[in-house]
Amino acid sequence: MIKLKNLHKSYPMGKESLHVLKGLDLHIKEGEFVSIMGSSGSGKSTLLNIVGLLDEHDEGTYHLNGQLIEHLDEKKAAILRNKFLGFVFQSFNLITYKNALENVALPLYYKGLGRKERQKIAMEYLDKVGLREWANHLPSELSGGQKQRVAIARALVTQPKVVLADEPTGALDSSTSHSVMELLKEINRDGMTVFVITHEEDIASETDRIVRLRDGVIISDERTNKKEKV
Amino acid sequence: MFNLDRWIEIFQTLNKNKLRTILSGFTIAFAILLFTLLFGIGNGLKHFFEREFAGDANNSVYINSGITTKPYKGLQSGRRIQFKNDDTKFINENFEDEIQFFSPNVQRFNVQAVYKGEQNNYTVRGVYPDYQPLESAVIEDGRFLSVLDLKRKSKVVAIGKMVEKDLFGNLSALGKNINLDGISYKVIGVFSDPGGDRDERFIYTPFTTAQGMYRDNDQLDYFGLTYNPKLNVDQALSFSNLLTKMLKEKHNIDPRDQGALRVRNYAEGAKNVQSFMMVLNIIILLIGIGTLIAGVIGISNIMVYIVKERTKELGIRKAIGATPKSIISMIMLESIFVTAVSGYLGLVTGVFVLKAIDKSLEKYFIINPSVETYVVVGATIVLILAGTIAGYIPAKRAARIKPIEALNDE
Numbered sequence: 001m002i003k004l005k006n007l008h009k010s011y012p013m014g015k016e017s018l019h020v021l022k023g024l025d026l027h028i029k030e031g032e033f034v035s036i037m038g039s040s041g042s043g044k045s046t047l048l049n050i051v052g053l054l055d056e057h058d059e060g061t062y063h064l065n066g067q068l069i070e071h072l073d074e075k076k077a078a079i080l081r082n083k084f085l086g087f088v089f090q091s092f093n094l095i096t097y098k099n100a101l102e103n104v105a106l107p108l109y110y111k112g113l114g115r116k117e118r119q120k121i122a123m124e125y126l127d128k129v130g131l132r133e134w135a136n137h138l139p140s141e142l143s144g145g146q147k148q149r150v151a152i153a154r155a156l157v158t159q160p161k162v163v164l165a166d167e168p169t170g171a172l173d174s175s176t177s178h179s180v181m182e183l184l185k186e187i188n189r190d191g192m193t194v195f196v197i198t199h200e201e202d203i204a205s206e207t208d209r210i211v212r213l214r215d216g217v218i219i220s221d222e223r224t225n226k227k228e229k230v
Numbered sequence: 231m232f233n234l235d236r237w238i239e240i241f242q243t244l245n246k247n248k249l250r251t252i253l254s255g256f257t258i259a260f261a262i263l264l265f266t267l268l269f270g271i272g273n274g275l276k277h278f279f280e281r282e283f284a285g286d287a288n289n290s291v292y293i294n295s296g297i298t299t300k301p302y303k304g305l306q307s308g309r310r311i312q313f314k315n316d317d318t319k320f321i322n323e324n325f326e327d328e329i330q331f332f333s334p335n336v337q338r339f340n341v342q343a344v345y346k347g348e349q350n351n352y353t354v355r356g357v358y359p360d361y362q363p364l365e366s367a368v369i370e371d372g373r374f375l376s377v378l379d380l381k382r383k384s385k386v387v388a389i390g391k392m393v394e395k396d397l398f399g400n401l402s403a404l405g406k407n408i409n410l411d412g413i414s415y416k417v418i419g420v421f422s423d424p425g426g427d428r429d430e431r432f433i434y435t436p437f438t439t440a441q442g443m444y445r446d447n448d449q450l451d452y453f454g455l456t457y458n459p460k461l462n463v464d465q466a467l468s469f470s471n472l473l474t475k476m477l478k479e480k481h482n483i484d485p486r487d488q489g490a491l492r493v494r495n496y497a498e499g500a501k502n503v504q505s506f507m508m509v510l511n512i513i514i515l516l517i518g519i520g521t522l523i524a525g526v527i528g529i530s531n532i533m534v535y536i537v538k539e540r541t542k543e544l545g546i547r548k549a550i551g552a553t554p555k556s557i558i559s560m561i562m563l564e565s566i567f568v569t570a571v572s573g574y575l576g577l578v579t580g581v582f583v584l585k586a587i588d589k590s591l592e593k594y595f596i597i598n599p600s601v602e603t604y605v606v607v608g609a610t611i612v613l614i615l616a617g618t619i620a621g622y623i624p625a626k627r628a629a630r631i632k633p634i635e636a637l638n639d640e
Contacts (some may be wrong), residue, residue: 054549054634055634074553075553078551078554079551079553081550082550087549089637091637093545095543095546095547096543097246097247102242106550107550107551109239110551110556111551114235115235115238158550
């Protein structure tokens with residue numbers, strides 16, 4: 001599903017340039033539940049941005065769903081994001097003046113679906129994350145956990161190939177974190193590839209595969225034994 | 231553009247951000263309001279000048295005689311020039327094409343007019359029927375003098391409204407006989423005159439009647455004529471110059487003599503008024519355009535701020551699949567919609583205010599301040615263009631926002 005080969009990325013910092021990713025090789029298959037672990041500055045956010053088509057890599061190759069990603073203009077990137085990727089952010093990133101249902105329905109608007117259909121599908125996904133009764137509430141009226149559920153429903157609503165979650169529990173307390181992770185696991189059980197970025201060991205341990213990153217290189221890539229237990 | 235979903239999205243955004251919408255709308259509405267008021271008041275000034283010069287037909291020429299100030303061809307200065315009937319013929323024959331209406335005039339001041347014990351003094355003028363359009367007189371009752379009256383030397387008069395009011399009070403003067411210096415005349419018509427009260431205190435009688443009554447021979451006082459309206463201002467001026475030259479030759483007047491023959495061509499005044507109006511129009515236009523530009527810059531600023539404020543939202547939209555094009559069209563349609571609607575509101579308010587203050591401005595030389603349809607349509611088009619320009623730059627910038635930067639922008 002995601003295939004990275006010798007991936008490099010550096011950012012210009014004045015005259016110098018900051019080499020963030022120094023040749024990553026990573027292969028994530030369909031249906032995997034992977035976490036990227038690393039302290040801040042390890043390059044994990046940069047990796048997510050590149051995988052999420054929010055940023056471009058300098059060197060190496062990136063295949064998403066078998067398609068080589070290179071020289072994307074903004075329009076193509078936008079269409080691919082809408083088609084293949086669902087995002088979940090640490091700070092939820094819901095649109096503040098839209099209610100839960102409208103937030104979930106928004107990606108479908110950019111996909112070009114009709115209003116009624118959008119609402120119907122969005123309601124299904126809100127139901128899936130257990131927030132049917134909260135459909136008409138604004139983000140400001142929801143708790144942190146509820147907001148993240150709305151964000152997850154929004155990520156899923158276009159039926160993407162991969163869900164990318166950037167510190168999805170970073171702003172939540174531990175019990176809420178746990179329930180959000182349970183939700184992600186459930187999604188993964190339905191066959192979705194889930195890609196989580198975190199710096200918390202216990203969150204990473206709830207996934208099936210942990211990739212550790214330090215200073216722009218992968219230092220370990222191991223399966224948790226949880227899956228073998230199941 | 232006519233995608234219903236897109237409009238619903240835009241209305242929702244505008245509706246959920248009322249204060250922002252109202253503030254940006256207010257800027258443009260205010261600019262258009264000022265623009266409309268300026269234009270309306272400018273037009274009011276124009277109307278005032280038009281009315282002030284409406285007293286006589288504005289293509290009229292009056293020819294008066296005087297006393298020579300220079301000796302010429304052996305003739306001494308101080309000679310009185312007297313027009314006679316052959317001058318009437320002379321002008322008529324030489325300038326048939328250039329002249330529209332023409333009338334010689336015999337004038338008598340301080341004629342005592344009496345009707346049943348009411349009496350007053352007026353100026354009596356003996357004229358041709360053509361004199362009516364010359365004076366822009368409007369017949370209110372009866373008729374003006376006719377060619378037949380002229381031929382028959384009838385003792386008939388057309389009197390001004392003020393004369394009727396003075397002598398007849400509220401009664402109609404039509405068909406009654408009034409006494410002018412002891413001789414009875416029949417009133418055949420009552421007229422009003424846009425020139426005002428002064429012009430409505432004249433009494434007109436056929437030229438032949440007056441000449442017979444007030445002159446011993448074929449002398450007359452002055453000529454009034456209107457030139458062919460097809461002539462432009464410059465052609466009209468050269469016509470009256472030629473006329474002056476020929477009349478001076480005929481009466482043996484030095485061509486440089488300014489006193490012996492005075493030709494007053496209203497075209498000259500009209501020319502001055504025209505250039506004055508042009509300058510006024512340019513000033514109004516400049517101020518109007520300036521106001522509009524200020525408004526456009528205002529809304530452009532606000533749009534820049536709005537885009538900045540919405541950076542994060544736009545980043546989210548892009549992350550979930552909004553293309554740059556859809557971001558640009560969203561911002562621009564919002565901008566165009568706000569400018570068009572608020573601009574229209576400003577326009578309507580302006581027109582309404584102009585209507586409301588209409589009467590109270592008359593003492594400041596402003597009459598019927600209003601804006602023409604083409605100005606309204608033009609301003610609306612300018613507005614929509616302004617909205618497009620004002621929206622485009624920030625929209626373009628918004629489309630370039632990198633989603634990551636936007637999302638990191640807390």
